[in-house]
Amino acid sequence: MNWVVDNLGLILELTAIHLQQSAIAIVLGFVLSLPLGWVAWRYQLVKGPVIVLTGLLYTIPSLALLILLPSIAGYPARSPANLIIGLTIYAIAILVRAVSDGLDSVDPAIRQSATAMGYGGFRRFWTVDFPLAGPVVLAGLRVAAVSTISLATVGILVGVNNLGYLFTNGLQRRILAEVFSGVVAVVVIALVIDLLLLLLGRALMPWTRAAKVPAAARQTATVRAAA
Amino acid sequence: MIEFRNVTKRFPDGTLAVDDFSLVLPSRKTTVFVGSSGCGKTTLLRMINRMVEPTSGEVEIDGESVLGGDPVALRRRIGYVMQNSGLMPHFTVLDNVATVLRLTGVKKAEAHKRARTLLDTVGLDQSLAERYPSQLSGGQQQRVGVARGLAADPNILLMDEPFGAVDPIVRADLQQETLRLQRELDKTVVFVTHDIDEAFLLGDQVVILDKGARVVQVGSPSEIIENPADDFVAAFIGADRGRRALHLKQTPRGTVVVDSEGRTQGAIVDVPDSVTDALLSEESATKGAP
16 A cells, blocks of 8 residues: 555556546547448448448457557557557547447437438437437447557556556556556546446436336326317 | 428338328318328328428429528417427426527517416416416417417418317317317418318318328318218218218207207208208108118
8 A cells, every 4th residue: 555655646647648548549440430430320231341340340459559559650659649649549449339220229210310300411310310310329439438448558668658557567667556446446447437428328328317207297298188 | 371282201110101192271261181090190180280291293382482590480470389388397487488489589588478468368368377387287288389379370281180188178169169269369370180070170171181191172161071981081071970970850949950869950041941941751761762
């Protein structure tokens, strides 16, 4: 415990860096997955290849990706951008599928009804399709967020500083408390972000929690008898 | 007035849903398309608001082809009520009713005000305004669906089997409500159903359809019951059985009408005795014949 108390400043600093790197990757991954997921959903022909391809991305070993990407794209492996790009790719792998599945989960009758009311395509997507895909997309986003936060620690192996430092440094110096504090910090961030996403979902999608009214209460809620 | 002129619709999979259909639907009347499932009645309805575009032929509203303008603007001018209500599950009742008003650029406060008035029009309690559709009964959802269809005060209201999924008691209630609304609002209503009783109850003009939207008979309910065009219609409307195969029966307190099961359906009123006497003697004569 002494080590933790003495190094609280370092832990907090690394936590902030770690959070920043993860957050950028999650947001980027989400934004890029929207059009990709939409294309995969809209054009059934490309759906298979897009889903398989993005799924395959996830099987690339993370360390290899962080070494290969900079050598292909020509930027330094040590830069935080390298890690963020890598993490974004993994987030996309999860989220493209989530977006596509989410859009699939929207009742076609609701979509038709919206068209019949006079929604144009673009407006319908943002006011009807996307919000209704929300619960499935959010479930994917929560998985992507937690996995990104955990995965980010690998950055230390190519020289990108974050909570992963506590693992490698703790291992080299044989300070078990340091390694543990790193694990705890990662878990805490992941849980906090997951909770925030959950609350955000509740705030943005109040209809998903609208309690079903029992049949008895419905009758007292009075449909006036037909005149 | 809505006019179909030689309209044909062949879907990409080769199905001929509508084959050379022509008909005039008079303004401010209710026209009911009735037929078994797959006869093309919903396709006909959806060609009016261009949810489906004809392969050939013309659909005109007041002499103007629906294919001419912007389909989105067209749909906002035409009310649409569908089976299972088709309400937006993520909108409150009020937002659902206000949908078309908001689409046409009415400010939120004003749209909500008008939506509240519409809840009264369709007989829904104001306390339901902030609920989500999942919190309503099937009948209440359909009422919200009707209110939404009427919100922008369209001249034309399309109703696609709107009461097909609610229980019989609620359905009867909604049918009466529809009749009342039609008396009050005077819209051109196009109604699709597979229920011939519903068609006769609600329709000024009833169109009986067979496969490929082939018109078997068009007429007022009375015309069709009094003079079915062929055996298909007679069988479809059940002219030879049940509630429609009626005959007279003399009772000590007057003449009554009984159905084919022998159940009394009503009494003859306001008819001179001479007429019922004549009818009864004619009937006993037919019965007496070998």
